[in-house]
Amino acid sequence: MVNIRHRVVVGAPMEFVYEAVSTPAGLSGWWTRDGVRGDASEGSRLEFFFGMPDPAAVMEVTGRNPDGRVSWECVDGADEWVGTKLSFDLKQTAGETVVNFTHGGWRESSEFMAHCSARWAYFLLSLKSLVENGRGTPFPEDLKF
Amino acid sequence: MVNIRHRVVVGAPMEFVYEAVSTPAGLSGWWTRDGVRGDASEGSRLEFFFGMPDPAAVMEVTGRNPDGRVSWECVDGADEWVGTKLSFDLKQTAGETVVNFTHGGWRESSEFMAHCSARWAYFLLSLKSLVENGRGTPFPEDLKF
Numbered sequence: 001m002v003n004i005r006h007r008v009v010v011g012a013p014m015e016f017v018y019e020a021v022s023t024p025a026g027l028s029g030w031w032t033r034d035g036v037r038g039d040a041s042e043g044s045r046l047e048f049f050f051g052m053p054d055p056a057a058v059m060e061v062t063g064r065n066p067d068g069r070v071s072w073e074c075v076d077g078a079d080e081w082v083g084t085k086l087s088f089d090l091k092q093t094a095g096e097t098v099v100n101f102t103h104g105g106w107r108e109s110s111e112f113m114a115h116c117s118a119r120w121a122y123f124l125l126s127l128k129s130l131v132e133n134g135r136g137t138p139f140p141e142d143l144k145f
Numbered sequence: 146m147v148n149i150r151h152r153v154v155v156g157a158p159m160e161f162v163y164e165a166v167s168t169p170a171g172l173s174g175w176w177t178r179d180g181v182r183g184d185a186s187e188g189s190r191l192e193f194f195f196g197m198p199d200p201a202a203v204m205e206v207t208g209r210n211p212d213g214r215v216s217w218e219c220v221d222g223a224d225e226w227v228g229t230k231l232s233f234d235l236k237q238t239a240g241e242t243v244v245n246f247t248h249g250g251w252r253e254s255s256e257f258m259a260h261c262s263a264r265w266a267y268f269l270l271s272l273k274s275l276v277e278n279g280r281g282t283p284f285p286e287d288l289k290f
Contacts, residue, residue: 121266
């Protein structure tokens with residue numbers, strides 16, 4: 001099993017970062033403005049849309065704790081994503097929040113995984129910009145690469 | 146051993162991307178403008194400066210092939226970096242260049258590695274911007290996170 005891991009520091013209190021990673025409105029502000037549908041409560045499912053009629057990813061919310069952790073399991077989407085586990089671990093320091101992101105449980109280290117790794121870093125900086133400046137760069141306003 | 150891998154597409158022919166990853170002038174345009182010193186030929190060493198009197202990283206150039214591959218081994222710098230291996234694998238498609246970057250051979254998956262993973266993605270997008278638009282965001286002009 002191989003994992004993508006990124007650490008990004010956001011210059012804002014944890015409650016704002018938690019809001020951005022745990023609610024459909026927050027997630028649509030930095031990952032995909034095209035649509036985040038469903039229920040963000042633990043045990044429910046969230047669907048993420050990227051310009052197609054079907055969601056590109058469906059996540060089951062496996063954890064949602066305002067103390068600083070949101071976790072998902074991908075239950076539908078790209079073949080390489082199904083069964084992988086994602087988490088946002090938040091730690092507040094003086095006026096800042098450290099975000100430790102993991103997209104783990106990939107079956108192999110593929111070129112698609114390398115693409116997703118760079119894309120996740122980009123979107124985590126979009127999350128940082130959303131929380132700090134009120135404006136992210138979610139799909140479809142994202143840089144294409 | 147764990148690896149950081151990122152894939153980024155640059156909208157330019159391979160020779161321009163190769164120049165940017167294989168010469169001190171190119172590297173200073175997207176990674177650190179503070180200083181890239183040394184000799185970029187195979188078997189030589191490159192020193193990368195980030196605002197301190199000593200280089201933050203010293204790389205031995207282990208490969209340098211205009212057909213599309215540049216590789217380094219870190220021989221001095223952060224303890225977790227020493228002994229790790231880095232490579233830029235370039236593939237030209239129609240008018241574009243696919244960059245597959247690896248920073249491999251980490252002893253463990255640490256929070257510092259997660260930090261470096263996000264930082265590398267940021268700097269690879271700086272490389273993309275340098276080659277496509279003539280302007281990267283190297284240290285010290287980089288976003289701090």
